[in-house]
């Protein structure tokens with residue numbers, strides 16, 4: 001029997017699954033389809049991958065009932081310290097410190113383990129009566145035209161929908177099939193991510209250190225996994241030249257921990273890698289359009305940015321917030337949730353904001369990835385100046401909250 005829904009979401013990664021949940025939590029009939037089985041995505045072991053969820057993303061997760069299902073407490077980021085530095089040397093004293101308390105909020109954002117978010121999503125997806133989940137399954141588009149969309153799943157199930165959402169990540173087959181072009185930029189760097197345990201408390205402070213080959217971020221975690229050698233833990237996002245990153249990834253855990261220590265400095269005492277470490281090539285990408293007939297792109301299917309500002313996933317959450325609100329508004333008004341007018345509103349709401357974020361992260365990467373002496377000095381003075389100019393500092397703080 002054909003299943004008829006308002007919205008069919010292809011891809012149940014963090015963005016697609018959150019969007020489907022947010023729609024269904026409002027009583028909107030939706031289906032979500034993922035090529036991979038969902039339970040293995042919530043691996044039982046701590047794996048070191050974490051997300052910085054900005055203040056602006058939290059309401060989406062709360063309204064969708066996901067936040068309350070997080071199995072471990074998210075760690076608030078109350079202070080962000082920005083500094084210029086070099087491996088093995090203390091950060092420049094011309095730094096910049098953002099304190100949430102100075103901006104009248106309790107936190108800029110929260111650190112959440114990727115596994116924790118998956119556990120919460122997997123708990124929420126089957127609990128919503130207006131949501132149908134198909135995983136593992138793939139979807140073939142039989143028809144995408146003025147009247148709607150018709151899909152046939154690999155399970156044999158047929159689905160009709162008013163709106164199709166591509167949430168299958170960077171390689172998005174739906175985006176490609178719609179002929180939407182993509183701009184790409186290769187930073188020729190790799191991002192290494194993971195977690196480490198440390199001797200002294202982090203005080204819910206994050207450090208963004210601009211090293212000559214790329215930024216290094218330490219982000220506070222609520223607690224270390226069981227059996228850690230030290231009582232506190234943080235995540236790291238370390239971007240470096242590809243050849244160096246490959247060398248680092250080939251080191252054993254003890255040698256890698258020593259390299260981490262050279263970048264983190266002394267403030268956290270002794271450090272040791274915990275869980276796995278991951279590396280991925282840093283490439284920005286951006287779809288020329290976020291929509292086609294009856295189709296909307298969300299998350300990494302639409303954009304991929306440098307991790308320098310930790311906003312990659314948050315951009316996807318903002319896509320989901322915007323699209324869920326537009327669809328709900330249309331349905332409340334008895335209108336078509338996949339109409340050209342709605343899709344134009346979605347693109348107008350999201351694409352310029354993502355362009356601005358892509359531009360800002362690119363400029364930061366270029367400015368801070370430069371070790372030429374005069375530029376480094378100007379950068380250090382600039383950082384110190386921002387620290388003293390209240391309104392400018394406030395503007396940066398608001399951007400960090402997403």
Ligand SMILES: Cc1cc2nc3c(=O)[nH]c(=O)nc-3n(C[C@H](O)[C@H](O)[C@H](O)COP(=O)(O)OP(=O)(O)OC[C@H]3O[C@@H](n4cnc5c(N)ncnc54)[C@H](O)[C@@H]3O)c2cc1C
Nearest residue numbers: 011012013014015016034035036050168169299300312313
């Ligand atoms: C190694 C690594 C580490 C990262 N670390 C961080 C980090 O620390 N912090 C951070 O903010 N961001 C990080 N990112 C980026 C972050 O993971 C992405 O921004 C985020 O996952 C995007 O979510 P998404 O749901 O749009 O896409 P994805 O997470 O890519 O999810 C896509 C989903 O679609 C499914 N799918 C794919 N093809 C099909 C198909 N044909 N049919 C049906 N389903 C399909 C996949 O199975 C998957 O579940 C990292 C990325 C990588 C690769």
